[in-house]
Amino acid sequence: MHCFIIVALTADGFIGRDAQHNSTRWTSKEDAAWFNARSKKAGVVVMGRSTYETIGRPLPDRVTIVYSRSDKTRLVENQAKLEKNQVYYTKLKPKELLAKLSKLGFNETAVCGGSSIYTMFIRSGVVKTLYLTVEPVIFGEGVRLFNQELDLKLGLVTQKQLSPQTLLLEYQLIGRR
Numbered sequence: 001m002h003c004f005i006i007v008a009l010t011a012d013g014f015i016g017r018d019a020q021h022n023s024t025r026w027t028s029k030e031d032a033a034w035f036n037a038r039s040k041k042a043g044v045v046v047m048g049r050s051t052y053e054t055i056g057r058p059l060p061d062r063v064t065i066v067y068s069r070s071d072k073t074r075l076v077e078n079q080a081k082l083e084k085n086q087v088y089y090t091k092l093k094p095k096e097l098l099a100k101l102s103k104l105g106f107n108e109t110a111v112c113g114g115s116s117i118y119t120m121f122i123r124s125g126v127v128k129t130l131y132l133t134v135e136p137v138i139f140g141e142g143v144r145l146f147n148q149e150l151d152l153k154l155g156l157v158t159q160k161q162l163s164p165q166t167l168l169l170e171y172q173l174i175g176r177r
């Protein structure tokens with residue numbers, strides 16, 4: 001199972017102004033096209049409840065899995081099959097969720113935020129790749145990519161300009177320092 005983080009960052013390293021801020025309000029159409037293509041290739045997207053509420057619907061042509069401690073309907077752990085265009089809920093640990101997804105035939109999982117979910121997945125040691133899109137905006141304050149202390153070492157795999165204004169960086173996680 002290849003598990004990757006996919007995220008858009010401001011030039012000063014934020015992923016949103018607050019928990020309710022919808023990313024598509026400040027990210028580029030080129031990043032939206034990249035995000036859709038890469039996450040559709042994976043087939044399954046994982047996000048926190050706050051991020052899901054900023055979107056308000058399952059992502060088309062993908063299985064959407066939402067982390068929530070309160071929602072007990074349509075739990076991933078009870079499903080024998082996961083359908084595209086549907087939303088499922090979970091509170092499984094990242095390793096357990098990825099094991100379940102492997103069992104159901106998925107080879108890749110796109111971790112799509114927000115901060116609490118990015119942090120939980122990277123801390124659990126399952127993330128192999130980070131795709132960071134850097135957009136030419138500055139918030140000064142806001143929601144950080146990660147919300148706990150980390151000490152990780154990355155290797156830059158590729159860099160690509162999605163447009164004259166927007167840079168995509170692909171990093172591989174090399175290890176803990």
Ligand SMILES: NC(=O)c1ccc[n+]([C@@H]2O[C@H](COP(=O)([O-])OP(=O)(O)OC[C@H]3O[C@@H](n4cnc5c(N)ncnc54)[C@H](OP(=O)(O)O)[C@@H]3O)[C@@H](O)[C@H]2O)c1
Pocket residue numbers: 006007008009014015016017018019020021022023047048049050051052054067068069070071090091092112113114115116117118120143
């Ligand atoms: N720029 C980007 O690419 C990007 C991508 C995604 C999100 N974002 C931004 O990120 C911000 C939201 O991030 P956030 O950290 O505030 O919220 P979040 O991670 O989207 O969602 C937090 C919620 O997830 C659930 N959750 C978290 N850990 C859990 C666990 N271990 N088990 C079960 N459920 C768990 C809880 O839901 P319950 O309260 O229901 O229990 C919690 O309230 C927004 O600004 C959004 O736009 C940006």
